[in-house]
Amino acid sequence: MPNQNQQLTVSMYHYTRELQYSRYPQIKGMDLASFRKQLSFFKENFNVVRMEEVIEAIKGKYTLPEKALLLTFDDGYVDNYTYALPLLEEYGFQGSFFIPGKPVEEHCLLDVNKIHLILAVANVDSLLNDLLEKLDYYRGTEYDFPSNDELINEFAHANSWDTKEVIFIKRVLQTALPEKLRGIISSELFAKYLDVSEEIMARDLYLTRDQIRTLKRHGMHIGIHGYSHMWLGRASNEIAQNDIKKALEVMDEFTNHDEWTMNYPYGSYNENVLEFVKKNGAIAGFTTERGIATIGGKLDLQIKRYDCNDFPPKSQAFEFMA
Ligand SMILES: [Zn+2]
Numbered sequence: 321m322p323n324q325n326q327q328l329t330v331s332m333y334h335y336t337r338e339l340q341y342s343r344y345p346q347i348k349g350m351d352l353a354s355f356r357k358q359l360s361f362f363k364e365n366f367n368v369v370r371m372e373e374v375i376e377a378i379k380g381k382y383t384l385p386e387k388a389l390l391l392t393f394d395d396g397y398v399d400n401y402t403y404a405l406p407l408l409e410e411y412g413f414q415g416s417f418f419i420p421g422k423p424v425e426e427h428c429l430l431d432v433n434k435i436h437l438i439l440a441v442a443n444v445d446s447l448l449n450d451l452l453e454k455l456d457y458y459r460g461t462e463y464d465f466p467s468n469d470e471l472i473n474e475f476a477h478a479n480s481w482d483t484k485e486v487i488f489i490k491r492v493l494q495t496a497l498p499e500k501l502r503g504i505i506s507s508e509l510f511a512k513y514l515d516v517s518e519e520i521m522a523r524d525l526y527l528t529r530d531q532i533r534t535l536k537r538h539g540m541h542i543g544i545h546g547y548s549h550m551w552l553g554r555a556s557n558e559i560a561q562n563d564i565k566k567a568l569e570v571m572d573e574f575t576n577h578d579e580w581t582m583n584y585p586y587g588s589y590n591e592n593v594l595e596f597v598k599k600n601g602a603i604a605g606f607t608t609e610r611g612i613a614t615i616g617g618k619l620d621l622q623i624k625r626y627d628c629n630d631f632p633p634k635s636q637a638f639e640f641m642a
Pocket residue numbers: 394395545549585586
């Protein structure tokens with residue numbers, strides 16, 4: 321058995337664009353000059369592998385090369401097609417694109433992106449005030465949720481990327497409130513801070529079905545990233561399972577039913593989610609837990625990844641490991 325405990329390093333991307341010249345330069349993403357430098361770093365220091373190789377390694381039929389590295393792109397942004405694909409082809413690398421079903425099918429803006437865009441244009445203090453006012457307005461109506469103080473205590477904690485205010489806004493709008501209310505408040509804030517409709521923004525932001533087909537034709541891998549990009553690990557079983565089922569239906573033409581790949585939105589999953597995707601044919605599952613992944617064992621549905629900002633030219637930590 322050559323396949324036990326093979327190591328795989330995974331780099332995770334979201335937006336890839338000319339940030340400086342884009343309409344929303346404050347959006348958090350990988351600018352192209354850095355992306356190119358990073359691909360050069362990988363070419364020199366790693367062996368970039370294809371998802372097919374990872375799948376064969378999981379099945380015990382293939383041994384990954386030393387310093388194997390996989391490139392993954394989350395959320396199905398059109399800038400991955402416009403800017404990342406040409407560079408991937410130039411370097412001869414495969415990208416694996418994990419695309420939520422809902423934007424492809426319904427051309428609507430995911431809550432996660434409404435929040436990114438609002439944060440990219442709004443003054444954080446004014447946004448925070450607006451949000452707290454809205455929470456007071458909706459509390460005790462049709463919706464029940466904790467007081468502002470309790471929410472602040474629970475969620476306003478900075479992490480390595482965001483301030484406590486930003487994390488608070490993100491968590492409240494991503495997960496703390498009842499789902500329907502999250503959508504309502506995100507849309508109200510979007511309408512206040514952005515001068516474009518959600519549908520036009522969605523059509524600007526996401527890959528179309530034709531573009532996904534083209535990615536595939538160019539040798540890229542397409543994987544599942546849920547339907548409505550929810551925290552699957554916090555949803556009820558029924559809601560989580562329906563979301564994954566719907567994603568599989570919508571992405572059917574791009575995936576292999578017996579060996580599809582899952583990427584948990586926000587890195588959120590639980591035992592039930594793992595069991596459900598396994599039973600339905602997932603062969604690999606990608607998380608947002610940082611670390612080098614071990615392939616060909618019990619953790620094939622919980623593959624660790626690094627953020628692209630953890631590698632040169634954004635961070636030098638990996639130069640010593642490469
Ligand atoms: Zn995502």
